[in-house]
Amino acid sequence: MKVILKQDVKGTGKKGDLVEVSDGYARNFLLKKGLAEIATASGINEITQRRVAEEYHRAEYIKAQKELASKLQGQEVTVAIKAGENGRVFGSVTTAHIASALSAAGYDIDKKKISLKENIKNVGDFEAEVRLMEGVISKIKVKVVAE
Secondary structure, X not given: OEEEEOOOEOOOEOOOOEEEOOHHHHHHXXXXXXXXXXXXXXXXXXXXXXXXXXXXXXXXXXXXXXXXXXXXXXXXEXXXXXXXXXXXXXXXXXXXXXXXXXXXXXXXXXXXXXXXXOOEEEOEEEEEEEEXXXXXXXXXXXXXXXX
16 A cells, blocks of 8 residues: 655655555554555645655755855955954954854854864964855855954
8 A cells, every 4th residue: 555654654764755555554553643644646746746846945045055155255254353462362263253254244154154274363364164055165264353
């Protein structure tokens, strides 16, 4: 019997999958507990339409992230922070400082997506990576100046 799963079922499939199971398993377990519904032509059509829409939205999201990465590539942001007279920063420059500088420049980037190669504890120019998603990375320049 073919059924459409309404929830993830361990060993059978994930939510929205069309699976072939034995009649007894379908009637006595999946249908009785509300984990699945019998596959009809309209149900199968709905699944395919949903998958097509999900693929389209995912492709649009990836395209938007790649465009943002190309805009960010090589951007320079300035972070003003308190520092001593020899250029030593009080504390260190964090990804939150860089994220706020990027938002001031018009880019809404989460601080968790920014990574630094080393801790920034001096005034000067540094590089940071912005990982927007798997395989989409931009390098930006961070200019640290004393307040």
